[in-house]
Amino acid sequence: MPRAGSRVPRRPxxxxxxxxxxxxxxxxxxxxxxxxxxxxxFYLQWLQLNAEHYGCAIHAYVLMTNHVHLMMTxxxxxxxxxxxxxxxxxxxxxxxxVHHRSGTLWEGRFRASLVEAExxxxxxxxxxxxxxxxxxxxKHPADYFWSSYRHHALGTAxxxxxxxxxxxxxxxxxxxxxxxxxxxxxxxLDEREVNGIRTALNRxxxxxxxxxxxxxxxxxxxxxxx
Numbered sequence: 001m002p003r004a005g006s007r008v009p010r011r012p013x014x015x016x017x018x019x020x021x022x023x024x025x026x027x028x029x030x031x032x033x034x035x036x037x038x039x040x041x042f043y044l045q046w047l048q049l050n051a052e053h054y055g056c057a058i059h060a061y062v063l064m065t066n067h068v069h070l071m072m073t074x075x076x077x078x079x080x081x082x083x084x085x086x087x088x089x090x091x092x093x094x095x096x097x098v099h100h101r102s103g104t105l106w107e108g109r110f111r112a113s114l115v116e117a118e119x120x121x122x123x124x125x126x127x128x129x130x131x132x133x134x135x136x137x138x139k140h141p142a143d144y145f146w147s148s149y150r151h152h153a154l155g156t157a158x159x160x161x162x163x164x165x166x167x168x169x170x171x172x173x174x175x176x177x178x179x180x181x182x183x184x185x186x187x188x189l190d191e192r193e194v195n196g197i198r199t200a201l202n203r204x205x206x207x208x209x210x211x212x213x214x215x216x217x218x219x220x221x222x223x224x225x226x
Contacts (some may be wrong), residue, residue, distance in 0.1 A: 016216065020059065020073045020117055020164070021080055022124050024201050025088070025110040027066040033105050034065055039095065040146045043068075046090050048160045054083040057162035060125045062147040064135065069128045071115070073164070084110050113200040114216055116208025121166050122181075124207070125152065126189055127197050141185070153182045 027033035034040055040063050047070075051058050055075030062069045074080040092105045115124055129152070132144035141149040151158035152167065155178045171177040200207040206216050 016114065016219070018073065018117075019216075020071055020115045020121060020124075022113045022115050022128075022197070022201060022207065023068075023070040023072065023080065023084070023110050024112075025068045025070075025084065026107040028104050028107045030066050030107070032065050033067070033095070034063060035095070035099055038098075042094055043087075043091055044146075044160055046087050050083045050087045050090075051160070051162075054086070055079045056083050057164075058160050059121075059162060059164045059167070060128045060148045060152070061160065062128045062131045062144075064131055064137075064146075069131060071121070071124055071128060080112065111201050111204060113197075113204065114206050114208070116206075116212040117164065117166055119209055119212070120207050121164060122184065123189070123193055124197060125167075126184060127194065130185075130189065153178055153185070 034043070043063060047058065047061070050056075051072070056079050057073045057075075058070060059073065060069075060071040072080060072083075074083075088106055095105055096102055115121060125148075129141045129147045129149040132138045132147065133141055138144045141147065142154065148158060148161050150156040151161045155174045167177065167181070170180040197207060199205070206213045208216075
């Protein structure tokens with residue numbers, strides 16, 4: 001048992017080879033973390049550079065005014081943590097300098113959920129890219145510039161995005177993949193799917209089938225929540 005006043009060690013981030021992570025990072029007290037268009041551009045530029053440096057494939061993203069959602073596959077156990085720490089420090093330095101502010105910007109550690117790709121990856125893409133619609137910022141995800149939707153659904157090149165094999169399997173060409181992806185947005189995510197993703201993120205849990213959750217939990221000695 002830790003001594004009074006001592007810090008309890010943080011639980012290491014869970015990682016399994018080729019298993020994607022859904023990540024959420026909020027602004028401190030849910031306050032804004034982006035103030036101008038250049039802020040979004042700077043964040044994406046450094047997201048791309050850090051992803052390449054630390055070995056993280058970014059599959060989908062959305063930058064909202066007060067939070068960020070990322071879907072990535074880290075190459076190594078600490079790849080995601082190193083990326084987020086480096087990117088977070090660099091971005092806070094930039095924001096504090098440009099907007100004449102000081103202090104923290106992010107709300108503690110980022111939240112992450114392991115995702116079973118076969119059953120939930122593309123659903124998570126839709127959850128991420130529909131954020132601006134759910135927030136009533138735009139009526140259609142194509143109208144929001146700061147997400148991966150245009151890459152996936154319109155075929156617009158995005159240097160941040162590394163296409164996951166399951167997305168590539170939607171079609172033999174970029175046009176076929178985009179058409180199939182757009183078709184998936186003709187039906188809305190139901191409340192159960194949205195709540196399931198939110199619950200997994202809030203608990204730092206696992207998003208997938210019972211068999212997937214059981215396999216991950218067994219590997220971690222039952223340390224992960226469903």
